[in-house]
Amino acid sequence: MRVFFQLFIAGLSLGGIYALLSFSFSLIISTTKILNIAHGVIFVWGAGITAILWLHLRLHPLITFPILFLFFVGFSLLFFNGIVRVLIRKGEHYLLSGSILATFGLAFAMESSLGAGWANFIDPQPTFLLPVNLAPIELWGMAISSNRLMVLFFAGLMIMGFHLFLKKTFFGKGARAMAQNFGGFLIIGLNPYWVSMLIVVLATLATALSGILYILVVPIDAYGGLPITLKALTIIILAGVGSLPGILAAGGLLGLVEVIGSYFFGAIWAHVISFAILFLVLLFRPTGLFGKVTI
């Protein structure tokens, strides 16, 4: 019984990490129809730049976070004007395929520049990890990772924050309207560029912040971005595009299945299990477990 409880907690905390990987990715897809393959690389950049500022330049967090904020706002504006806006101008039908191609190139360029730049000028080994090792929480003779609980908490907080933003605020409602009916959205007089830009900036900031939280529990190297994009895509398809609370539930479900499956069949089967679930969901419920639209 104790083993099952431990597996349950481990699965949920893994699910929290999965939700963290994917919710901002889902936000951009559902509102702008942009499939940002560079999502995982932006995530890694968030981790990497934090490591540079915090661990190597030894800046105080109060200085580190404003710098990070400005950097990623600047980056997201460049991303928006250099890629998203160009694709929107070409027409809605071009958004998905165009964004895949453009962001694939961006991902490789960002990945290599961070890896090679880091290894040449900062540290021979481009691996990022925040050495914050909180003591485990002892519960009924079991040790539960405090770092993971912290990540789970912040992931939940960010997801609920964005969910409320989309449901309750004027811009959030505008973003949803844009995703559902672009023609109708234009009639009510909102500027699609401004709404898209706001979403891209917020999602980029959330992605970078997720990267920082991630390296509290899992080390990542400069080249780990694309596998993260793939994992995030799996979670989104499982949850259904546009359902942010669904991301949390799908992440938790996948985490549980992977941890319990790995315990009984071996960790080598973890990826097989997650992709088998993805296959079944695509076969029987193509809109995902909680979604209403397909990408």
Added chain:
Amino acid sequence: MKKRLLVPFFFILLMVAFLNSSMVFPADKPPKEIKIGASLAITGPFSVEWGPPTLKYSQALESVVNERGGVYVKEYNTRLPIKLIIYDDGSSPDRSVELYEKLATVDKADFFIGPESSPILIKASTIAEKYGIPMIGSCGNSPYIFARGFKWLVGVDMPAPQWGETYYAMIKQLMDTKQIPQLKTVAVIKEETPHTMDVGLGAEHYAKIAGLEVVSSEKIPQGLADFSSIIIKWKGLKPDIVYVASWSSTAATFAKQAHETGFKPFTLHIPHVTLTTVWHKKVGPEIAEGVTGITHIANFKSGDVQLYNEAIKRTGLGPYDLGIPPNRFLSLEVLLKGIEKAGTLNRAKVMDAIKTLRYQTLHGEMFFRFGYDIVGKKCDGVGNKPVYIAQLQGGEIKVLWPLELAEGKYKRR
């Protein structure tokens, strides 16, 4: 009379000229330099363990060798400079194959140094075989690479499974001298890539020979991010030794999660984490302190230590920042010794000379083994460069084994 004498005179002159030309061939014009081609994981996932510092060290070696006058080639009765042509393979085996093809056909490289890591060497070495160009493997030491009967490949490193043999020899000595209690059980993690799998197989194979029981063996996919299921299982099994045969990033994930969930085996051995001091800084002292691993670096006393050290000095980095410099040093040294021994740049003759080399280098006598049995595999062309067991102590890497090279004593975690 004069006319009669002139004809034989010219005839004799012609004969002398002919004999002269037929008996003493003038040597071909020596090439400007000896071209040595290689691909290297300067970027990509494997650059975490090699990367730009390895390139820097290779270039430093090249410059020191050339300042010493290069390599003596008897065929030309002169010393020739070397030219390293190194491309970034981005840690991709397929890209590496393309680059070696280019090195053979476009750059016309005379010889090859192998790429770093077994997963890349296993593919890239097929190009050496295709074009008949000698390739000296630097770090790739999976037995699968050397069990294919390739004729143009040798690797300087000892086969990966033997790392386990060295480790258990140290454990046995510690138990025999009562520095640690009698350990009985081992649990092994094997990351599923060539090399790490072989290190894991060696961990199991030699554990049984050392009288230890392997209570669990977990195969994991490359870069696994969650070890919860393994840690929960092992908390129940309570192994004395945990042996993690993985790349350093994956090992950091395991060690961190084990620490966060209160799993602390008596001894934690992760071969790759003592290759550099970076891992200690990354995971923090509370996790890293006392972890053992392997190192290729020691206080070398034999061989051309001066060349090895001078090249390190030129990089401006420490030996533990350079991505396994003894292996880079040794692969180039073997090639140059082979050329000198063969006295020619003829590839077949150089390869034959390399295969029969025996000379004193950093670790002692260097030679290659053929038909060598490693965990049930017959290997050809595997070197004998050993590894040393080390421990992370106070942020530094201390060599513990073999005793004659030891820089410190084993400390309990």
